[in-house]
């Protein structure tokens with residue numbers, strides 16, 4: 001066993017960090033405040049190959065390993081978690097299912113542009129009444145000749161209004177329950193496809209989530225991803241990998257909170273000495289560092305499992321469960337270390353605290369991760 | 380257009396510490412990076428290649444780990460990597476280094492050689508000019524802007540209070556400063572190719588048919604007598620009193636320090 005990154009992985013970290021610090025850091029607070037989608041920096045990340053990192057080269061990606069992918073999301077999220085989720089969605093929730101289940105024609109038309117960073121993609125599973133219970137899809141796809149007619153709506157869809165490609169889930173046969181769900185890859189300019197209202201959020205404010213509404217949207221049968229009825233399995237398999245991305249996002253947020261805390265604790269003086277000389281503050285720092293290290297090991301382990309083709313459902317669920325919890329704790333205590341200043345928008349830890357919360361919710365809440373883990377252990 | 384970019388791997392710090400006993404740089408624990416000016420050199424070379432076609436070769440002389448610097452350049456887009464690595468090169472001063480780099484450049488072939496202005500550790504800014512002398516090439520230093528049609532180059536050469544516009548025919552050698560451009564980031568695909576698909580060509584003294592008396596310690600007309608970290612400056616002193624009194628005090632102090640007689 002060896003706890004060292006390869007040179008390649010180190011290079012990815014260095015590059016992602018440099019990009020994040022030079023290009024994203026200067027705008028991070030501002031785009032959060034104004035809830036503005038950072039189209040330019042997202043485009044640059046795409047052009048550098050950060051949107052389809054593990055996709056093979058022949059399909060527009062970079063053929064990179066999953067640990068490198070986790071490292072990249074971690075580094076970008078360390079500076080701005082909104083960019084982190086935009087990346088995670090494209091890599092894990094759009095490129096991966098297209099690569100895994102797509103036909104060559106689908107890969108050519110939809111995977112290549114997303115993986116090469118030319119366009120963004122989104123993943124439409126959640127509905128008003130199908131959140132954790134993702135199987136209760138009310139969106140319906142009715143087959144008519146060589147096409148499907150799709151009606152329904154989705155909520156909370158990340159990247160939606162900025163995407164050209166949508167991975168969409170809909171019921172093709174309600175009588176079969178979750179086995180009646182199918183997956184489609186849909187062009188955003190398909191007639192009948194429309195964008196609803198934009199969510200106003202407490203965190204990751206520079207990422208964008210909107211409703212999607214489908215009214216008699218005609219999708220060619222060749223846009224069915226995988227087989228009819230395979231949709232729920234595709235969704236769950238996709239989210240297994242997505243969780244590694246979100247866990248890496250949480251890890252990056254926690255790391256940032258820790259670094260800011262160390263910096264501040266050394267420089268802030270009370271009672272005539274730096275607050276870092278007080279044991280109470282030291283304990284915040286040692287707890288953060290220890291937990292972040294543990295989270296990092298879980299995240300990289302899950303990514304390693306995936307890269308090596310080993311089962312990773314449980315390791316990914318553990319990584320997300322743990323890393324999101326660590327992010328919550330680290331950001332909460334980072335504010336504590338900063339005292340009143342940490343509660344103001346003058347210090348980045350305020351943003352980190354708001355950003356951390358979502359990592360316990362999307363791509364399966366913490367409760368869901370525990371259900372997945374227990375389900376595996378007790379089967 | 381075939382371009383050679385000379386790249387030095389340097390410690391990632393501008394205040395390198397010197398071991399007072401051995402007089403050499405303390406490199407341990409300091410991460411290595413591509414010398415910052417050299418990234419600007421590479422960026423310019425890549426832009427020229429994009430315009431005129433051809434090939435960009437990154438060339439470095441250094442220990443085996445200098446390979447990392449070359450791979451980073453390759454991830455940014457350089458086509459070929461050449462590392463000059465041989466115990467016989469050790470102890471080279473700038474004259475021997477530039478001779479060695481020059482011999483390698485001859486073997487590679489070039490229309491243009493681009494160096495950084497200076498390395499952040501050695502700081503001499505001599506390598507570029509000396510290479511040009513060894514190779515009998517026109518040289519333009521401190522370049523902050525370049526234009527080329529593939530046959531000649533027109534450069535703006537930065538001066539303290541302005542710039543000179545200088546034209547040279549190719550082949551030529553230029554040394555560049557950071558104002559020239561903004562280096563690109565390596566791409567993810569570039570990183571994969573640099574580490575998994577491309578090979579670093581390693582040449583020793585024999586490979587470049589180097590004259591043994593011109594390389595390494597033997598080929599170095601200079602030798603380091605002593606290296607030392609400068610003593611930290613003491614606290615400044617503020618003189619008080621009227622202008623006349625202060626001037627008097629100042630003259631006394633300057634005489635004390637032998638600045639005035």
Ligand SMILES: Cc1cc2nc3c(=O)[nH]c(=O)nc-3n(C[C@H](O)[C@H](O)[C@H](O)COP(=O)(O)OP(=O)(O)OC[C@H]3O[C@@H](n4cnc5c(N)ncnc54)[C@H](O)[C@@H]3O)c2cc1C
Pocket residue numbers: 089122123124125126130131132133155156157158159201209358361362363364365366367368
């Ligand atoms: C910012 C943001 C971005 C998102 N991006 C996307 C996206 O791109 N694509 C997409 O499809 N979706 C997306 N979502 C949706 C997200 O995945 C869901 O919000 C999440 O799965 C939870 O569903 P819900 O909100 O309906 O909560 P509910 O399912 O209503 O859950 C409410 C609470 O009940 C708990 N709970 C529910 N069922 C159980 C149970 N059986 N046992 C124990 N506890 C349970 C939950 O853990 C939670 O605490 C996004 C959401 C947000 C907020």
Ligand SMILES: Cc1cc2nc3c(=O)[nH]c(=O)nc-3n(C[C@H](O)[C@H](O)[C@H](O)COP(=O)(O)OP(=O)(O)OC[C@H]3O[C@@H](n4cnc5c(N)ncnc54)[C@H](O)[C@@H]3O)c2cc1C
Pocket residue numbers: 384385386387388414416417420438439440441469470471472473474476477480493494495496497498499500501502503504505506507601602603
């Ligand atoms: C008197 C003297 C004695 C020395 N003795 C020793 C010694 O005993 N052992 C030892 O290890 N070093 C020694 N050095 C250091 C070594 O010779 C220099 O570091 C080297 O010649 C480069 O000079 P520089 O760092 O000043 O580069 P500069 O001239 O400042 O660099 C300008 C540009 O030249 C190119 N360049 C410089 N070095 C290289 C390189 N190695 N490969 C490719 N391109 C390059 C780069 O493009 C760089 O931006 C000595 C230096 C001096 C001045």
